[in-house]
Amino acid sequence: MEFLGDCTYIHRAGKCNELADALPRTVCHDRANGVELRERMLCIAASELIGVLYRIVYLLLLEQCGRALLVKLWQHCTMRISAKDVDQSLLVNEIAAFLKKSGRISLPDWVDLVKTAPFKELAPTNPDWFYIRAAAIARHLYIRSPAGVGAFRKVFGGRQRNGSRPSHFVLASSGIIRKCLQALEEMKWIEKDPKNKGRVLTSTGRRDLDRLAAQVFKKNPSLIMKSCSNRR
Incomplete structure (x- = not known):
């Protein structure tokens, strides 16, 4: 996370730990802009955390069940059954x-x-x-x-x-x-x-x-x- 001036920050991939250090620096500017930027940064951090959790769950399922079983499970959840598909x-x-x-x-x-x-x-x-x-x-x-x-x-x-x-x-x-x-x-x-x-x-x-x-x-x-x- 780098400060460029005019309350503008650049978020680097893999630098989530710098969000906590970047948030206090927003108070030096206008309070309204600082609150808006703080909420935006929190949303970015939450979205990245959710993505990491999805990857962890996918890797755990892949390790436990195997790729073939995971593909069959996905097909079973997304498949639409019609009258031509059953006995x-x-x-x-x-x-x-x-x-x-x-x-x-x-x-x-x-x-x-x-x-x-x-x-x-x-x-x-x-x-x-x-x-x-x-x-x-x-x-x-x-x-x-x-x-x-x-x-x-x-x-x-x-x-x-x-x-x-x-x-x-x-x-x-x-x-x-x-x-x-x-x-x-x-x-x-x-x-x-x-x-x-x-x-x-x-x-x-x-x-x-x-x-x-x-x-x-x-x-x-x-x-x-x-x-x-x-x-x-």
Whole structure:
């Protein structure tokens, strides 16, 4: 710290110990300027002290954990989880549980009677199958949209076994898919595409799916997709 006159000082790097000697010399000038300069010097000293503390903490972590673990910790703290980054089966179950818990979807009267497709022999045994089907539709629209009833009939279609005759691909039931789309549309998760046919995911639906994906990642951090780990 050097005095140049007119209450002007130069702060040298690594000379923090000279601040205490430089502060009393400010009283020889105007008191207002001296107080302002004293506050400025204290701010400089505090900022340098904080920087030194950050370096010490970083070196301690680097010595204890290693560089690779420290980089992974930084990526984990700054990484944004989306619906594409977690295990998709766990994500569908999480969305279905959220739909059931929220109570925003009303089940049809025929939910325990119908089959999901003509090639099925029996109705679904899972009592929450309607929520799972709606969750799968929402996840599909997150990844690929727009999509309508015809596209989802192909997605949920399957092989019909005809005994000794050859098997053939059969489309899924359209009524169930239409009811799921209408229920998601009432929740403001999806909307009709004004340009093309079908439905697209809204910003509200994308936000909620990302939040549910973050909850899945907190429960199972080791099951994150490779695309997310290579993104950083």
